[in-house]
Amino acid sequence: MKSFNIAEKLRDLETEVGTLSPMQKILLGTDGSVTALLENALDCEVTVHTISQEVVPADKHAAVSLEIPEGEPVNHRIVTLNEGEDGKVLLYAASDTPLSRLAPSFKDDLMRADIPIGRIMRMHQIESRRELDDVRVCRAGTRVSGILGTFRHEPLLSRRYRIITGGEPLIAIRETFPCSHFTDESRVIVEAPARIHMGLIDMNGSSGRVDGGIGLSVEDPAVVIEAKRSSDIRVRSDNGNCDRIQKTAERVLTALGVQGGAEITLHRTYPGHIGLGSGTQVSLATARAICELYRPLPVREMAAVAGRGGTSGIGTAVFESGGFILDGGHRFGPSGAKSDFRPSSASGGVKPAPVLFRHPFPDDWRILLATPAIPEGASGKAEVDIFRQYCPVPVGEVQALCHTVMMQMLPGIIEKDLDLFGTAVNAVQSLGLKKVELGLQPPLVHDLITALRDTGAAGVGLSSFGPTVYAIGDTGMQDTLRTAEEVMGETGGSVVLTRACNHGAEMRAAP
Incomplete structure (x- = not known):
C-alpha cells in the first residue's frame, strides 16, 4: 500500500467541512482501538450493536484491500458503536473479513457476539497493527442517515483501515460518523429540498392580482447549511453563494438586533439558475440556521427579511412545508404590493404570496430532472427584461x-x-409566461421535452426559466432516464431520478 499522510488529509478535510475538533482528528487518525478511545473520552461503556452480518463474495474493492481473489467468501459485518446499551449512536462501521484467515474460535466470536473487533483480538491474543489508507467526507444517504440520526445529504467523516496480522490483512474496516459528533461547539444544521417551479399563473394583472405560482418540492438535490455562533460573520462556501450567504446573514442578524455573528458552512448545494431554486433555498437555510442560533422567526417573516418570495411564493412554501403548492400571488396596481411585472430577484420588500393549496404529492410517482450542460437560465437583468x-x-x-x-x-x-x-403539466407549457420561457430555450430543451414525452412520461415541462426539464411518471422511468442521457449526448448534463419531498426544510441542533 502507498504511504498515507494523515496530517495532510486532515488539512484537506478542513478546507471542505471546516475546523475539525481534536477528538475528531484523533478518531480519524488513530492506529489504536476507537472503542477504547470513546470509552475514555465519554467515561461510559461503548457497546456494539450488529445491524447485519452475512457471508458474501468479496467485491473488487474488498479483494484489493484484503489482498484476496475477487469472489472469495468474506464475512461482511455492519455495526454501530453506541453510548451505553441503548444510548446515542456514535459511529457506523462496516467490515470485511476473509473466512479463510479466521481460526474457528475467532470466527465464532466475530459472527455470534456484539463484541468490538479489537476486544475479540485481545481475547484471542492476536498481535496486529492498523494500517490507515483513506480519510474522506461522504454523504449520509438514506440508510446511514436513518441509523446515525442525520439528514440524507449531511456530510459524514469517514476513514478506512486494515488490521494486519502475520503480514496479511485480516480485516478491512470503514468507520463513519457525522461532522457534528465529537465537538463541544453547539451548531445548527439545516437541510432544504429543491423545488420545481411549474409556472406563474397570472402575468396579466387585470384581475387586480399578479403572479401566483404552482410548484413542487423534491428530495434531490438539496441544500445543507451548518452554522454556529461567532463574534462576526464567517462564510465557508463556493464562490457562487458566498456573497448571498453573507448578505442574508447580515440582514437576519440586523433584523434580530443581534450583536454577534455566525460561522456558516455550506456543505451541499446545486447549481444556481438552472430552474430549481437554489438561491432561495440557500438564503432561507442560512436565515433559518441563524434564527435557530439566536431567536426563531416564522418562515414567512424570515423570507421577507432575507428578500425572497417577492414574485413566486413556491420556494418559501416548499421550505416551510414541502409537497405540491399553489400560491395566490400579490395585489397589483397603484395600491397593491406590486405595480409592475418583476421576478422575485427584483421584488425586494414584497412579502411571500399566500399559500392557497398545499397537498402531499403521491409517493409512488417518480420525478426525473434533466439539466443539460448549456448556458444557465435567465437571471438578473436578463430576467427583468423578459418580464418587461x-x-x-x-x-x-x-x-x-x-x-x-x-x-x-x-x-x-x-x-x-x-x-x-x-x-395538465403538458398543457401548462403552451400558456402564459411559461410559453414565453419555453420559447426562449435552445432547440436541445425542446428536443428533450419531446423525447421524454415519447417515452410515456405522463407530464413533461420546463422548471422556471430552465434549462432543467422535469418528467413525472410511475413505471418505466428508467427508460425515460436513459432517453434523457441519450438526447443530451455529447452536450452532457445531469439526470436525477427522485421523488417529491412532502415535508419542509429540516433542522437539527448538534451535538
Missing part, C-alpha cells in the same frame, strides 16, 4: 391556465390520477 418585454400576457391564456390548474392539476393530485395531472 412579454408581460402582460393575454388574459385568455391566464384564464385557460387557471382552468387547467383548477379542473385538471388539483384534482389529479387529490385523486392520485397521474394521467390527469400529466395532461
